[in-house]
């Protein structure tokens with residue numbers, strides 16, 4: 327039997343307290359002590375995965391190497407741990423029910439009434455344990471989405487209760503709450519924490535560690551009070567004070583001894599306190615940078631920065647390693663016109679045109695591409711951003727006025743971006759795009775090759791449309807070059823304009839694989855070009 331330990335992270339009082347960041351920080355600290363750790367997110371909604379969700383609903387959809395469309399918290403996990411996640415790391419209620427119902431139809435439960443307990447809870451437990459038994463991690467940290475007390479999280483909390491009972495010291499619960507500061511009375515209030523722990527206790531779960539989000543330092547008295555009312559020892563009341571950047575959280579958690587407390591509860595040796603040298607090196611650079619690089623991010627979901635989470639983080643990583651602070655200007659593509667573009671993009675050192683789906687906001691993206699192309703401003707186009715670069719070039723350089731993507735106009739006589747062959751018979755929307763990591767072979771003497779400094783790279787995809795190779799010759803003659811292609815299918819993955827200062831459009835999503843300790847080469851090169859020194 328595997329000896330894997332399970333840490334459940336639950337949340338109370340309010341949503342958006344940062345369970346994902348606390349989970350990722352704890353994982354980072356345990357990893358630094360030599361443990362193999364992974365983090366899993368259980369999402370209590372009925373979609374089978376977030377792939378079909380509008381970014382306004384749920385922020386970015388993060389794609390793993392194995393092609394799973396997942397919650398954006400998995401992006402934090404990878405950025406902190408530098409270890410790839412997979413489909414097993416994100417499970418929704420929709421998937422749990424789908425599995426149970428499929429089994430029922432197959433006859434696996436023949437004769438039995440299929441119920442939430444034990445069948446749904448058993449399926450939840452099976453999915454949690456899979457990472458321990460199949461993937462053999464020392465520690466699996468499972469973040470339960472939502473807030474305790476939500477009707478939809480109840481089966482998950484029940485599964486946690488059962489696992490704690492079955493596994494004893496091998497399963498613990500870290501509960502994250504908020505200690506609000508009331509400015510009128512100048513006081514920090516612990517009552518919401520007490521109530522939220524009571525709510526957990528009603529479901530039969532005693533939290534082992536409490537992490538308290540707060541904007542002010544918590545006194546020893548407050549901590550003692552929380553410990554007393556919530557049946558935990560004083561050491562297990564951990565303060566999580568607001569910090570300037572999420573990347574400081576692991577350091578703060580180490581100062582608070584979160585990792586040592588957790589290891590002690592799990593009966594695992596703590597060993598030496600890790601120095602977190604590389605991590606602190608990154609933080610140091612982040613703090614010390616004085617010069618700024620300003621990047622325009624052109625997209626249609628800019629009201630919600632979570633929609634572009636990985637892109638924003640990848641820009642921060644690359645700027646930091648280039649000794650710059652990055653100022654990201656979010657530019658709404660629907661507001662860009664040929665008349666105002668020069669003004670709206672004024673002062674930008676580089677422009678990134680974002681991924682996306684559907685027609686809304688396309689015209690503004692094309693206007694932005696034309697402006698940066700003609701004015702020699704460094705450009706990075708990602709997925710739909712690359713497709714826009716291709717369409718813009720066709721219309722304004724190849725003089726194919728009606729050139730378009732078949733996604734936007736299926737009657738276009740010049741579909742320079744076309745539906746991929748194997749997408750033509752696809753009718754279901756969920757999980758059917760070209761997803762996950764594929765090889766890309768780079769042409770030497772291109773900016774992409776210079777960025778990676780290797781010939782074959784692997785990058786993650788999420789799209790149905792692709793560059794139409796029938797036009798490749800015309801493009802190359804006119805000065806836009808295929809810098810990278812898939813070696814098996816010949817699909818064009820990167821388009822570049824060699825004569826431009828730095829103009830790179832990538833069909834894949836480099837932002838998904840940029841991490842704190844390993845900034846992405848394409849973002850590094852883009853920022854370098856934007857710095858202009």
Ligand code: GLN
Nearest residue numbers: 681682709710789790791
């Ligand atoms: N909508 C485009 C496609 O499906 C681009 C997708 C994206 O930007 N992720 O090909």
